[in-house]
Amino acid sequence: MHEEARSGPTTARFRRRVWVSVTGALGMAAASTLIPAMLDTAQAAANACSVSYTNASEWAGGFVANVTITNTGTSALSSWTLTFNEGGDQQVTNAWSATVTQSGKAITATNLSYNGSIASGANTTFGFQGTWTSSDAIPTAFAVNGVACNGGTTTSSSPSASASASKSASPSASASASASKSASPSASASASKSASPSASPSGTGSYGAHVADPFTGGNRYLNPSYVSEVNAQVSADGGNAAEAKVGTYQTALWLDHIGAIAGDTNVGLAAYLNGALAAAKSGTPEVAEIVVYDLPGRDCAALASNGEIPATAAGLTEYETQYIQPIAAILSNPAYASLRIVAIIEPDSLPNVVTNQSKSACATATPYYEQGITYALNELHAVPNVYNYLDIAHSAWLGWPSNMSGTPAVYKSVVTATTAGYASIDGFISDTANYTPTTEPFLTNPTLNVGGNPLDSVTFYQYNPTFDEQTYDTQMYNTLVSAGFPSSDRFLVDTSRNGWGGSSRPTALNSSPTTAAAYVAANKIDQRPFRGDWCNQNGAGIGTPPTDEPFGTSSAIEGFVWIKPPGESDGDYPSGSHTHGDPHCDPASTNTDGNGGTYSTGSIPGYDVPAGQWYAYEFQQLVANAYPAL
Structure with missing residues (x-):
């Protein structure tokens, strides 16, 4: 995505x-x-x-x-x-x-x-x-x-x-293990199957209270397939301790195509939940994370993650009956009642409705996005132990005041159309599978005037005053609450790749530059050539590990999560050996800002790895540039 x-x-x-x-x-x-x-x-x-x-x-x-x-x-x-x-x-x-x-x-x-x-x-x-x-x-x-x-x-x-x-x-259960992130399954999936957890649940399923924060007091279940991928890389690299540490943190299971539910080449949903049951300890709820990601006309404004279902009325029916209903059927099994299941709902979907109606593919997909998500929320909210978090892009997409002001109406229309209304969601998530920093520690004032210009006027920001996710989430939270959303709907941030550590990271404020552009260049930790770069970014690092209430309960941010598994590719690009992929992933290609500006894609040179497949060099780089260090 x-x-x-x-x-x-x-x-x-x-x-x-x-x-x-x-x-x-x-x-x-x-x-x-x-x-x-x-x-x-x-x-x-x-x-x-x-x-x-x-x-x-x-x-x-x-x-x-x-x-x-x-x-x-x-x-x-x-x-x-x-x-x-x-x-x-x-x-x-x-x-x-x-x-x-x-x-x-x-x-x-x-x-x-x-x-x-x-x-x-x-x-x-x-x-x-x-x-x-x-x-x-x-x-x-x-x-x-x-x-x-x-x-x-x-x-x-x-x-x-x-x-x-x-x-x-005698009741028994087993779970095969493999990576599940994208429509292009991991090449190492078959090697991961041996890491199979097992469970033997029986008796009456008992639903606990639907709590305000599913992570509080819970144990985060580790996807065994991702742990297997990490461990294989650690072994190949001679036992790297920092790399091994990555496998001790939770990542999400991506249900990014219909076959992923059953586990066609990757671990299926039921097997994944069986593993969570097996890992559960008495008295401590086990938290499992899934990504619901297969809307009709998915990723209408891009290529690398286009989905399998067309943006048509028939496609909407297929999404509802062949995708959402099976997921809901498995989640509603009373055997899973003790789990807390966090569902990340359709990354990149409603943000496209907010900003990309000028694109014909997005205009066509919009009604199916809206109806599909309403349907998904209805089906999943009906399961008491499921927690729904709607994707809401990131600061470099909806952070401009004009984009932010247009966001509540779109989200409100979808959510209030559900049977439960606002109660159908538990919050939002920003920066899903993206690279935008949680904070820009040395750029705290977007209107600071340097050399006669405010910092947010420089080309990198283009008058977007939300330089980081903490600023964006706080402002978007206030905007949504003012529009009628409950104050209990807080934000998760995907920090899996937004650390930006390494030798290029500023360690202290440099106040000597005399122009706004030079000041930003000297002090920003986000090292992308262009904030719109999103594919396999060169120089990126893993961010803060999954954390509950990182800024306290009064903050708009409820927690940090790793939704995108670090080390799995964002996508490949058309080349002499294949025609599929997205040019935005090509390190020799460019991205544009819509205002005539052209920039490098920022992608790692020398590699062409399909979406979702293990990307050893990228994983090694992310670990080396992790901030805080692993």
Whole structure:
């Protein structure tokens, strides 16, 4: 994601069961245990499949299942239809990433427009939610495009579980671990799966009080996939202690595409929450962080993080039914009632509504942004232990007085359209995945006159008086409260990459420059060429670790968080080896300020790393330039 280039209950039983994995040739057996031969050997090799069915979560009377189809043949599938019979009396209530219908016990799932093609060796995952009355026994036979996938073995997360396991089986849970940040999954995801936590929750889910600050008194759950990424880098670098320290701080799980919910190549939502349950200590609430990030027409003013859902009425329906509903279904599992789940809602969305209506893509996406977020808030707020924080950009985007004054109307329209109104949100978050400093310690007065000009007049600020996030959040808080928002709606700040330490950081006020431009250059800690630069910034450093109430309870800022996992790329750029990506990530390219000014992108030279993938050099730089030092 990127921003500024567009300025100015009941007794519950929970399980995660990998019930069955079946493999075979579509039409011909590869061994005597499979179905009789029907096609020649070449055709059998071309048409082969593997299907796995996982109960991601299960409770008294309900369940969420994930199904993965893998094309193990030599020919690509252009479309698919999966058929199987439920093993118990399950009834499908809703589904995502497939059209799922049911007739008696027979289930039919067909691909959607975007996931019908499965290359040889590739897979696709869909999921569904359902109910059961007397049995949730698992299905044992599957067919893809009318031909059986057979011959596999039944596996389970519990050694005692079997293919015929039913409600009496001992509850168990396991969670695979992998990075989840962007639509481009981390290359190291498969290596991270071994860091799997497990949990065995049972009994009645008990929702605690919805507190004012979810972090107060809570333990911040560490995403095991990110910890695994960090540990791998630490090992590669010979045991760097400062790097290892990064893995001891919480980062968020990004649900940035529909498949991420089930955990297509990364840790799924249910598995992540299972890990949080396993980490919980008696008497201390476990805090889990997720990012809800898949609006229709996502990132309308940029390229690197464009989403998978189109900005259309059909796209809005897809967002609601295939994305938000499945997330809400998992979060509402009573087994997770003891967790505090912090949801960061749709980075970069409503800020685009405030400032970028001149862009046709943003004007088109606006109604879907507004309706989609209202829907998401309704669904997530209905879960008592979910805390919703709306993204509200950062000081270098909405900090100009004209932008700030136009912000409340947009946010108020979306929030007051929800069933719960203002109660549907718990606050806001600024600087998500950005680099703007929390404070500019030596530039505290934007109107200070040096050489006949105020500091905010210099090109770097362009009359934006909010030089840092503390100033911006305080002013935006006062603006929103004056417009009717509750004073309890405070701000989080993503400090994961806004430290700007290292040798370039000023250590004391330099009052000797005689021009405003020279004064700012000598004293600002933000070392970007242009405040609108946002992609893999050269010289950046990790900021203050996650902290609750850093300025006290009277401040507009409630806490610091690391939403963007340090060391995962912002995006790549078009090059001779590929055409995808965003030119704003190209270190040889430029950004513009909308007033005719042109600046370097500030991106790290010599690397071209897709969004969300591990970026070793960037991680090492962020650690070396961390402020405070790790």
